[in-house]
Amino acid sequence: xxxxxxTAPSPGSPDSSLLDLAPVIPVVIVHDVADAVPMARALxxxxxxxxxxxxxxxxxxxAIRAIxxxxxxxxxxxxxxxxxxxLETAVAAGSRFLVTPGWTDRLLGALDASGLPxxxxxxxxxxxxxxxxxxxxxxxxxxxxxxxxxxxxxxxASPLPRARFCPTGGVxxxxxxxxxxxxxxxxxxxxxxxxxxxxxAGDWARVESLAREAAALRx
Numbered sequence: 598x599x600x601x602x603x604t605a606p607s608p609g610s611p612d613s614s615l616l617d618l619a620p621v622i623p624v625v626i627v628h629d630v631a632d633a634v635p636m637a638r639a640l641x642x643x644x645x646x647x648x649x650x651x652x653x654x655x656x657x658x659x660a661i662r663a664i665x666x667x668x669x670x671x672x673x674x675x676x677x678x679x680x681x682x683x684l685e686t687a688v689a690a691g692s693r694f695l696v697t698p699g700w701t702d703r704l705l706g707a708l709d710a711s712g713l714p715x716x717x718x719x720x721x722x723x724x725x726x727x728x729x730x731x732x733x734x735x736x737x738x739x740x741x742x743x744x745x746x747x748x749x750x751x752x753x754a755s756p757l758p759r760a761r762f763c764p765t766g767g768v769x770x771x772x773x774x775x776x777x778x779x780x781x782x783x784x785x786x787x788x789x790x791x792x793x794x795x796x797x798a799g800d801w802a803r804v805e806s807l808a809r810e811a812a813a814l815r816x
Contacts, residue, residue, distance in 0.1 A: 616783025643808025665691025742767025
């Protein structure tokens with residue numbers, strides 16, 4: 598089996614890995630579909646084209662569809678995918694990548710069969726080794742801070758050099774650069790560029806500004 602990496606089209610490089618599109622993937626919980634397009638436009642304008650819309654609200658599929666249809670520069674994906682039904686809904690809505698908080702053999706099979714790039718969630722060394730055996734080299738590390746944070750990922754770099762991660766869960770503006778400095782981290786996932794008060798007020802200029810600051814995080 599060849600190595601599976603999470604490649605997703607981007608305006609600049611159609612063969613680039615999902616982990617290399619930007620230093621941060623915004624993790625989005627959409628309650629009102631009307632917010633999806635202006636929010637996505639603000640994130641893309643700020644330099645964060647990969648957007649993970651989580652299946653945590655009934656609005657998720659419609660939000661993905663709206664972003665896919667109306668924000669062509671966005672690379673929109675579905676997160677918190679737990680079942681094949683959710684996966685199929687996400688694909689039908691126009692998702693360009695899939696993210697899970699964990700994985701089972703059944704879910705991994707469905708992810709692979711989808712033909713889309715995906716980031717299966719891991720939090721233990723054994724899970725990482727099991728994915729590497731299956732040819733999967735790019736993963737979500739979740740919940741990052743609770744599972745050991747930068748110290749844990751740093752310890753994995755030497756014995757498991759093929760594995761690359763997108764840490765998510767407790768990652769914020771103050772600790773993101775610590776993760777991004779690690780050789781086995783391609784990007785991080787977070788919500789700090791989407792503060793609840795800005796979303797409630799529809800303050801998309803503030804979202805764009807915070808996205809621009811996040812996009813400027815580099816090794």
